[in-house]
Amino acid sequence: MDYGFRRALTLFRIASKQVPAYKKFLASNKINAYKIHSYNDFLAIPLIEKKNYINKYPLSKLFPNEKIPPFVYASSGSSGKPTFWFRSDEQERIGTDIHEKIFSDIFGIRKEETTLVIICFSMGIWIAGNYTLSACRGVARRGYALTIVTPGLEREDIFYILKTLAPKFKNIILAGYPPFLMDIVVEVNRQNIKLNSHIFTLTAGDKFTEEWRDAFLKLLKVKNQKHIISIYGSADAGVLGYETPFSIALRRASLENQGLYRALFDEELILPALIQYDPKHIFFETIKNELIFTANTANPLIRYNIHDEGKIFTMNEIRDIVRKYKLSRYIPREYFKQWNMPFIIKKGRSDVAVTFYAINIYPENIKTALEVKKVSKLVSGQFFAYNKNINHQKTQKLYIQIELAKGIKPKKKYIVTIQKEIIETLRKLSIEYRKLYETIGIKAIPKVQIALFGSTNFQTKSVHGILNIKGKKARILNS
DSSP states (O other), X not given: OOHHHHHHHHHHHHHHHHOHHHHHHHHHTTOOGGGOOSHHHHTTSOOBOIIIIITTSOGGGXXXXXXXXXXXXXXXXXXXXXXXXXXOHHHHHHHHHHHHHIIIIISOOOTTSOEEEEEOSOOSSBHHHHHHHHHHHHHHHTTOOEEEEOOTTOHHHHXXXXXXXXXXXXXXXXXXXXXXXXHHHHHHHHTTOOOOSSEEEEEESSOOOHHHHHHHHHHHTOXXXXXXXXXXXXXXXXXXEEOOHHHHHHHHHHTTOHHHHHHHHTTOSSOOEEEEOOTTTEEEEEETTEEEEEEOOSSOEEEEEEEEEEEEEOHHHHHHHHHHTTOTTTSXXXXXXXXXXXXXXXXXXXXXXXXXXXXXXXXXXXXXXXXXXXXXXXXXXEEEEEEEEETTTTEEEEEEEEEEOTTOOOOHXXXXXXXXXXXXXXXXXXXXXXXXXXXXXXXXXXXXXXXXXXXXXXXXXXXXXXXXXXXXXXXXXXO
16 A cells, blocks of 8 residues: 555544544535545545635634644635635644755755855745745754745845845855746846855745746856755645756756657646655645645645646656656666655646736636726726746746727727726735735736737737636636
């Protein structure tokens, strides 16, 4: 029996006895916990998600023995209203384990080396900043000469830290969202602030291309690809997985071999993320191309649908792929032992949202703006929204292509009116967008493009975005 599944089954049994909400959930679905023994039995357990579980039961009923955990943070959904999630000491220990492994085994940082961690994630109620802080404090308590500073999204504070404090340390770790860190490093170079050659980057939130990785490394004046590691995480469960030298090498090799690319990523036009995960911490399944996980979070999540699309490869499957495509020059033999963990291909989201600077832009928010009277008379209601890296991968831009109403001719003043309403609506409905707008200013402003009625001129090729056709449910396009 698979080790990860054994742990998942144990967690299921604990939750079915100790978590009041889960007991009720199983009873309402006529599931007898005492009859769940095998993997086939486990597959009969209904999936849970926010709608049918997290938001359905009283708060205290979601936790073992109704004990509310010591830390709370938030994620923002399509309504813009935060969903509160809780974190236990065990989750923080897992975060510490993973960050220590990245720092020591990937970055190669020794315990005695002075290391400054600059956390450039938002330090508000969102998970990335406070979880990274918690994990790094945990690493420091294990004897590492780690010092943490938390400027968050305050750009001038970050520049001052890099200029005056960073030179006093042997190693620097920049932690933040990829597009924001790119903005920072571009400006650092413009200001001629000298960066330590022992600089490493920890990212989350946005997947990025290998072209972006190369462009960022060039700005850092660093050649080794493992100096940039992306973490796959979520507010629901914290860290789910992370890049390793093995996953990076395999992802880069796929760009030179079409057969390998298809074996890993199918026919995806936008390069998916490739990460590894530790089955000691989390158990993954896939159902209808969606990633489902079971994890011992503060409120145990059993077969939880995160609505990310992707697939799983075991190490044996990856070994067969490496052998089939003769990848020995890309994949050193020692990787199989050092990084002996399953792989996840993470594509996009199955729920409808486009990611911009690591925040979700939902069709409902854009629809609300287009339904305002002064705008609705100008547009048909159909639109396509997507985000794109521009300026040689150095900048992200949110594009919203909007079809005009029948008989309306394109005018510049219409673009201004529509753009202004979208910005005001996003700032009102999305706390995360409001914070982003306050931080990066004009870079957060979407570029609005208009098309004549019936022209169906949306530029949907080779981009991942939201297509909204009036009278139909909005959907994600991957190509």
